[in-house]
Amino acid sequence: MPRDSHPPLTCYLSGVHSGPNPSPGLGVARSLREAYPHARLVAVDYGVESSGLHSEVFDEVWLQRPWKEMRLPVYQAAIREVLDRGAVWLPGQDLEVEFVSAFLGADDGALVPPRESLRRVAKPAIEAAAALLPFTIPPFLSAGRADWELHGFCREHGWRVWVKGPNYEAMPALDWPSFRHARSFLSEIWGTESLFVQRHVPGAEESVAFCAWRGELLDCVHMRKHTQTHEGKTWAGAVGPVDPAIAEPLREVLAELEWTGGGELEYVRALDGTMHLIDWNPRFPAWIHAASFAGHNLPARLLQAAGFGAPAAAPFRGRQFTRVVMEIPILPAYPLPAVRDPVDDGRAGSKHPSGMPDLARRLAETRGGDTTPEPRANGKKPAPRRRPAPEVPATLQWDLDEALAGELPTPRRILLPRTARERFARVERALAAGAGGRVELGFGYSVKTNPHPSLLAMAEASGMFAEVISAAEMRQALAAGFPFERVVLNGPAPRWPAGPEPDGEMVAAFADSPQNLALWLKEGRPRARYLGLRLRPATLELSRFGASLGAPERFAETLALLRALPAGQALGLHFHFASDVLGPARWFETFEGVLHWAAAIQDGVGRPVRCLDVGGGWFPDDFDRELVPSLPRMMAAAAEALPALERFVVEPGKAMAQPAMALVTTVLEVRRARGGAVEAVVDAAISDLPMAPFYPHRVFACGRGGAWEPLGGRGDRLLGRICMETDILASDLALPDDLAAGDRLVIGDAGAYDASMAYNFGRGVLDDACC
């Protein structure tokens, strides 16, 4: 209807919850009340727990049925009726914006962007921003991809990643168990397909709030967060002008999107000044009233454009703002719901007072083509979609086909010879490429990771050193053919159990602590070409290993000890931390820091560092793609920091053995659960695969053609044979539909600590002698 006559303003504002994670309705209402003192402001929400509907800023409350039980056509008709009477509708929830946009538009008085524009600003790609706005989108991956790929993504970004819902909610994934927890927690609410994992960008959180009318940018403000809640929500901040480098392209993008309504760009300004867009919200932010008292009343500007006359002027009251907590009386017409029985779950129901997860499901149904889906209070969820299988190298498949051609008692761990040889061939090639320089390159095979004689023999034949952490391991390595001159000794108890050492001189020995080194100096040190200490870098203070460098006193003691080394003894230093925990990028950063420590130590000791030994815990893919190609750069940096360096030793850790063995198991029983998920009980157990929870293992089943094929993901579980709640070998598999008792399955990537740390639980025997 024409608004030239400045009709009395009636505005319906939804999303009025005001808590630690507030919706914008209350702030929009306060801004509109200032600008249009006589307007009729109606609070709309979908649960009586939405606290702001009790605020005196509203003239009226229009409480709806919860989204999960609402009949959508009835609600659409009700909204249309109020709009036909000349009111405007300003939604305060992203999903409600989508709902309103899908069924009503700006022409009807609903201040929302077109539905297609919403699609173009949807997370995580935020497609409309990518071309024109000066932001990058942090790397992301759909949580619907193969576990193997997702684990690789998390490692690549150093486990500084978030698992995020499509509209709301994010949980940090600090390791594989927390990733899986976040994925299953959030997919309960939002469904796995719409989740994604995104790199965390450290930096200052800022945002730009704007309002537009039919594609015309009306006004915008910048906000920098000063303090945040535990959930990362704004608590205090400062409002200011928007950098033209953002405002001008934003104007163009909004024109292209024909945007109507409020909006907010949330981004991170990284330490290097680059800006990373996290979210484009199709509604005003909850702090919007702070912009109003800083002189930019965006909600009023929007309603003025919509034809409601000039807003009343309000004085400037400051650019900085903070939130406060205050009690307000409950409206008698909307009393609090009864206190929940604490026996049930006293905390339930507070996280999404406006019922957004329910609306998300309803909207997913409308996107699927059903425009008038009936409510289903029981919330029947669609079956999870199948995630793809990981790609596997031909050598691995060849190994499996050959090893599993005949009968094999199970559970049985098998060596995959081609795969193993391929791992050691990589080391041989890297050694050949690194030969001939001033600094000699070496690789240490981690005996503790897998002391299988065949793997030790391959390591020896490929020219590796044997990296041992005890006298027992040393004897094992010598028995496998390693000469004493190719042994590297370290660990917290390197000489356990006591016994004679062979003649000659090992490559290197590193004490795990200054106390250990002092004992060596007092009671006889190992005969080693290079002798020294394992360092604990300052950024890894929580590690239990190595000499702490985080206190100046310890540093001074370390220098004093190393000064006491006999004159002819060449000095070596050692740094070891699992790269799949840190991620390769942070591991390389830590390595750079270690070079500075090594240089400081050689200056302080007055003796050059001649050997540097670095490792470990490399995930095989990262070793191949990140570490090996970086070796020339790393060695050059080490040679520059330590001019007398002779020897550079790399410890790849599990990168050698992990894919080289697999665990073959037989299905004992197949159970089909109520949502369609399959659970297979097998004759292997967590005691055969102790690393099962900590990284994804590729699982293979025999396909129709007789070839062993990797399985994708869905939600099926592989349960072990023993009486332990934690005996779950895999949780997110897509098991074959025709899987039956007696079928064999193969669990790959079981050659590292799965092999060396396997235990005897549930076999009726004890591992150690007991008297």
Place this chain on the structure above:
Amino acid sequence: MTPAAETRARRPHAAHPAPAAPAIEPGADWAPWAACNPSSLAHHGGNCCTAARAWFLAMDRSFWQGHGGPGWIPRRWPWGPSRWPLHWCEAVRADELDCGAHAFMTREAFRARGVRAVPVQLVQRQERHHYLHWLGRWNGSGASPAWAGEGAAYHEACATIAGGRAEVWDASVGAWLSPEHVRGVRSIAAVRIGGAEETGEVVTWRGVRVPLGVWITPPTPPEP
């Protein structure tokens, strides 16, 4: 990118640079502060201080991620009384350090990273009644409370300079300061960026042109 370069990315060049802020005469109540030189740690000339400094710089390299200020310094040594003269070997073992030690060590860290860094001295407005707290705490530790006044206090910080642009790092707080902060508690009543050796050079600090080596008062930004 250096912090100064960050500013460059954020703020487009003014077409016509404003004249540099004029040098000011210190008021009688803070003239002794204006006469101070920026603090610096002493060195015993032996292993004790050499190792302490080497340890400090290796620590800084461990925490540095290629950008930003050394925020680990005030986290490790919270702000508190220091007794001067203070040597390297004493500073690294201290439980807390004052702003002079923070600012000096931060300068050393920036320089070791290859970033040009100069001292910053400030007079900040403070609540009048805070004076007695500071007086008691510093006297009780045998440190000099001469930096504290009634309604104002002397403070030291550190500036990085690149491409004619300065950024001021408050090494005791772990935050970049803005010249717009000229009202209220902790606001800047006067500031000197750079020591005597930098005199004659003019830099831009978030849009304010500042002559190095002299005391100035940043201009009050207009209300919108």
